[in-house]
Amino acid sequence: MKNxxxxxxxxxIAAFYFLSKKKLADRLKVLFRGVKLSGSVLKPKFNLxxxxxxPTGASAKINSLVGQVEANGKIIADVSSFNTQVIDxxxxxxxxxxxxxxxxxxxxxxxxxxKAGNKIKFVFTGSINVDGIDYxxxxxxxx
Numbered sequence: 001m002k003n004x005x006x007x008x009x010x011x012x013i014a015a016f017y018f019l020s021k022k023k024l025a026d027r028l029k030v031l032f033r034g035v036k037l038s039g040s041v042l043k044p045k046f047n048l049x050x051x052x053x054x055p056t057g058a059s060a061k062i063n064s065l066v067g068q069v070e071a072n073g074k075i076i077a078d079v080s081s082f083n084t085q086v087i088d089x090x091x092x093x094x095x096x097x098x099x100x101x102x103x104x105x106x107x108x109x110x111x112x113x114x115k116a117g118n119k120i121k122f123v124f125t126g127s128i129n130v131d132g133i134d135y136x137x138x139x140x141x142x143x
Contacts, residue, residue, distance in 0.1 A: 028060075028130060029053040032141035033094065035122050046077060046099045048124070050139075054087040060130050061086050062095055067126015067137060069099060077101045079126065087130070119143060 031051040039045035046069065054060055066080040077099040087093045123140040 027055045028128075028135055029055075030065075030128055030135075030137045030139055032122065032124055032139040035141065035143060038098075039100075044101055046101060048079065048097045048099060050095045050097070050124075051092045052087050052095050052128070052130075053092045054089060057089050059086055059089050062093075063129040063132065065095060065097060065126065065128045065137070067124055070123040070125070071120050073121075075102075079124070 029052075031053070032048075033051045034047075034049040036047040036049075037044065038047055048069065050065065052062060062083075062085045064080070064082045067078075068075050069077045069079055079097055079099045081095075081097040085093060085095055119142045121140055121142045123138075125138050126136075127134045128137050129135075
C-alpha cells in the first residue's frame, strides 16, 4: 500500500513545478526602460535598461538576454548578455546591457537626430532565458 505514495508525491511535485513555470511564462513581462548613448565617436555604446516584471509569488533567475536593437526601423546593434540575475517575486528588476552599434556613423546620426529634437523609436526583438526557459521579447521605447 505504501508503494504508491512516493510516485504520487513525485508526480505532484513535478506538476507543481511545471504549473509554476507555466504561470511565470504567462505573466513574465520585459519592458524597455531606457537607452543611454555613451562612449566616444570612435567607440560608441548603448546602455540599454530593461525592466523584467515577475508578478508571481516565486523568484526566478535571468540567465541571458539576446536580440537586436533597431532605431527608427534600422538594425543598429546585436545584443547579448549572459549575466545571471534574480528576479524577486512580485517585483520589477532592472537588467542592464551595454551594446556596441555596428558603425560609428550610426552613433553620430542618432546624436544629430536627438539634437534636432526628433524622437527615436528604439525596438528590441529577441529572447530572454529565465529559469532555463526561453521567452520571446519584443519591446520598444521612444526617446
